[in-house]
Amino acid sequence: MKLTDLLPIDKWIEFEKEITEKSGLNAGIYDIDGIRITGYKNWQENELCPAINNNKKGQTFICAPAHQNLSLMASNTKKGIAEECDAGIVKVVVPIFANDEFLGTAGGCGLLFEGGETEAFYISKTLEIKESEVEKMSSTLSTISEKNANAIINFIEKKIAEILNNAHEPNLDFSPRLGSNKY
Secondary structure (H helix, E strand, O other): OOHHHHOOHHHHHHHHHHHHHHHOOEEEEEEOOOOEOOOOOOOOOOOHHHHHHOOHHHHHHHHHHHHHHHHHHHHHHOOOEEEEOOOOOEEEEEEEEEOOEEEEEEEEEEEEEOOOOOOHHHHHHHHOOOHHHHHHHHOOOOEEOHHHHHHHHHHHHHHHHHHHHHOOOOOOOOOOOOOOOOO
């Protein structure tokens, strides 16, 4: 089963937009290989993340490992997670399961935890740009509290449960990991 068996791409994009509106995160839906299933991106006022994401070294050494690690943690625990990537930027990852089959993740990135800061030296060395340039771009990042990060995880988990419960696969048991109800 694939994510597009649950919803068409345009509905996944609507979900991504809803995550962005509620959280300020650049939302993304990823398949089991960690590949974005839509082309939707919305970095808001954030100048740093697009600079990292559009740079081959940034994508290879910052973005991809963060997603791989957090996706693995979320799939192993079957729970959403909000952690900083190596650049110091918050990434939220919520696993999507159907019948204990891991289908991918929903979440987003692009904010700082309140009181947090980017790893400007590491980013500058990885992207091969001046640290002062990274610091300037870092000033464009908005913040999120841990409480609000957990609230967005809860929102995503509930929305995924709705998607799974509305799926039209008669043989699927979508007993949520959020509780013990059987459907």
